Amino acid sequence: MRTLKFVYWEDGDAFLGYLIEFPDYWTQGESLEDLKGHLIDLYRDLTSGEIPGVRRVGELVMP
Numbered sequence: 001m002r003t004l005k006f007v008y009w010e011d012g013d014a015f016l017g018y019l020i021e022f023p024d025y026w027t028q029g030e031s032l033e034d035l036k037g038h039l040i041d042l043y044r045d046l047t048s049g050e051i052p053g054v055r056r057v058g059e060l061v062m063p
Helices: 034-045
Strands: 006-011 013-019 022-029
Touching: 006 034, 013 034, 022 034
Parallel strands: none
Antiparallel strands: 006 013, 013 022
């Protein structure tokens, strides 16, 4: 099982959020649990290889 970090906030009656690894791709849900489901679907879409040009956040280790 993989753990994904995400950022979320409540805006009116919707929950908005994005995956830390893919900050350019936001989604929303009616509840926090609904948002989590949409984030899982978004992750699957972004890592499927079917969407060209997906932007990611990387990590660089300085020597």
